[in-house]
Structures are given as C-alpha cells and as structure tokens.
Amino acid sequence: MTRRVLPYRVPTDDVLVVEPWRLVVEDGEVPLPEALPDWDYQMNLRVRRTVHVDQDRARRESGLPPDAALMLSAAWTATGSNLSGPAQQIRLSGAEESPIEFDFRLRSTDLGGLLLLDTALLLAERWTDARPSSPRTAGSVLWSDRRAVRLQGDAPQFPMAVIDFARTSFPDNAAWHLQISGGLESATMGSLLLLVNEQNTVTTTAFQKAAKSSTLDRIVLSAVYADAARVMVEHALSHDDFNDDADFPEGSLGATLLNLVDQLFPGQSITDIRLRQRQSPALFASDLQASVRIFEVP
Numbered sequence: 001m002t003r004r005v006l007p008y009r010v011p012t013d014d015v016l017v018v019e020p021w022r023l024v025v026e027d028g029e030v031p032l033p034e035a036l037p038d039w040d041y042q043m044n045l046r047v048r049r050t051v052h053v054d055q056d057r058a059r060r061e062s063g064l065p066p067d068a069a070l071m072l073s074a075a076w077t078a079t080g081s082n083l084s085g086p087a088q089q090i091r092l093s094g095a096e097e098s099p100i101e102f103d104f105r106l107r108s109t110d111l112g113g114l115l116l117l118d119t120a121l122l123l124a125e126r127w128t129d130a131r132p133s134s135p136r137t138a139g140s141v142l143w144s145d146r147r148a149v150r151l152q153g154d155a156p157q158f159p160m161a162v163i164d165f166a167r168t169s170f171p172d173n174a175a176w177h178l179q180i181s182g183g184l185e186s187a188t189m190g191s192l193l194l195l196v197n198e199q200n201t202v203t204t205t206a207f208q209k210a211a212k213s214s215t216l217d218r219i220v221l222s223a224v225y226a227d228a229a230r231v232m233v234e235h236a237l238s239h240d241d242f243n244d245d246a247d248f249p250e251g252s253l254g255a256t257l258l259n260l261v262d263q264l265f266p267g268q269s270i271t272d273i274r275l276r277q278r279q280s281p282a283l284f285a286s287d288l289q290a291s292v293r294i295f296e297v298p
Helices: 055-062 201-209 215-239 252-265 271-281 281-292
Strands: 017-019 021-027 028-029 044-055 070-078 083-093 100-106 114-125 141-151 160-163 176-180 191-199
Touching: 021 114, 044 070, 044 281, 055 070, 055 141, 070 100, 083 176, 141 191, 176 215, 191 201, 201 215, 215 252, 215 271, 215 281, 271 281
Parallel strands: 160 191
Antiparallel strands: 017 044, 021 028, 021 044, 044 100, 070 083, 070 114, 114 141, 176 191
C-alpha cells in the first residue's frame, strides 16, 4: 500500500484488519468487482465492509493518550458526476476490538465513471495537549485506503428520470428528451438529464432491462444514443467558443462534448465539422448516423 508522508506519527498498517468491500445484490452479497459492466443510472449501489481496529495500539503508536477519540470514515467520489461526499462515519471512543461494519447505499443519479471508495482512520477531535510529533487536528488521517470501481453499462450514460410527459411541456407522444443546461464550463453530470416518457412502454422497458436486454431493447437504446449524440453535437456546434483551441476543465460539459466530437469525427477539425453542418445539414445528419453506427446490434 502506498502511504503519504505525514508531518506527525501514524500507526503501522497492521493495527487495522480490513476485509474487502462487498456488493449487496438481490440474493445476498458478492465481492465488489473492479468493474460493473451492467451498471446504469437506474441502479443504486449498496456496499458493505468490515474493519477491525486495535484502538489501543493505534493511539499508542500515534503518540495519542488512551482516551483520544478516533473515527472510522468512509467517503465516495464519482468522476463521472464530479460529485463526492461522506458515506458513513463511526466514532471509536473505547478500547474494544469488535468488528466495525460499514453498510451504506449510493444513489445511482450521483454516480458515473470511476467510483472511488475511501476508508480512513481519523482523529475525531482536536487534541490541544498533543506532543509536537503527534496528530492534533480533528480529521488528521492516521490510516487510509482507496478502492476504485469502473461503472459502465449498455445504456446511454446520462443521469435520467422517467416522467409523464403529459404533465410537462414536452409532446405527450415523445419517447425521450435530452435536456442540456448550463454553460460549457459546467460539470457534465449537472448539465445533462435524459428524460424518458413513462407512457412509452417500449422505451421505458428498454432502460429497465438494459443489463439483460433483448434485441428490441438494444435497438431502442441505439436510437436513444444516436439522438442524444445528435443533440449534444448540435448543442456544441452552436457555441462559437467551442473550437479546436478550447481548453475546458476536466469533467466539464465542454470537455465531454470535445471528446464526443473527436470520437465521432476523428481527425476532423471543429471548423470543418461546423461548416458542413451549416452548409448541408441533411448530409451532416447522415454522417452522424454513420458515426454512431445506429442499429448495429451485436
């Protein structure tokens, strides 16, 4: 395990015995894999982990008194949504060595890309009488580790919601709508929302069965992906500051759109792509259709 060099004493790694993360599924638990190929934005994740801490040794080797309060913390980060947060915190105030169980659920709409799970042993409270070599600030990290899980799936990877279009301004019979908001500097997952009309059972079924889809489901998802790609590319080209020299922040809408255009039109300049789209929109639509390989069902 790679450890950071900290300006205070920390315990040795073996004061903790950490069991692997586990994924809670319908019929029990399985070891958390390195990738979840069937994950989509309707799939919440529930994970567990058991940790054993020798609290006396942890305090002693860190130069802390026997009554120093410690805390075990689990936090999550999702690169696809640029979101992160605490998942669970457990205060340790005694000398017990009983198993400590993390058990929490992560909302699918907060996730995407690479999911990082961080576990840390922390000093829970500021210790004013600590020696110079000992940790003294609340939140000082005494030990930590990180687990990464790649989230990927067959469904288009957008935050999505299933709603009744009859209650909105969208056409009642439309099957879906990709909503784009914010500027090109905004975070991608905060700027995109795929809305699916709950009255269109063919489309809603395709998303519900994305992990175990039929040929028809994959055709529907292909059509959604192609249409979403068209909307995103047209949105990008409508911005004059979307050009080959643009430098958008990582995880931003602009960076996502640059990557999409590069995948669909490799080796072509944005100036040429924009010119073709404006001069011959029908031909450009066919070019885009060919690039996304619509209806190529494996």
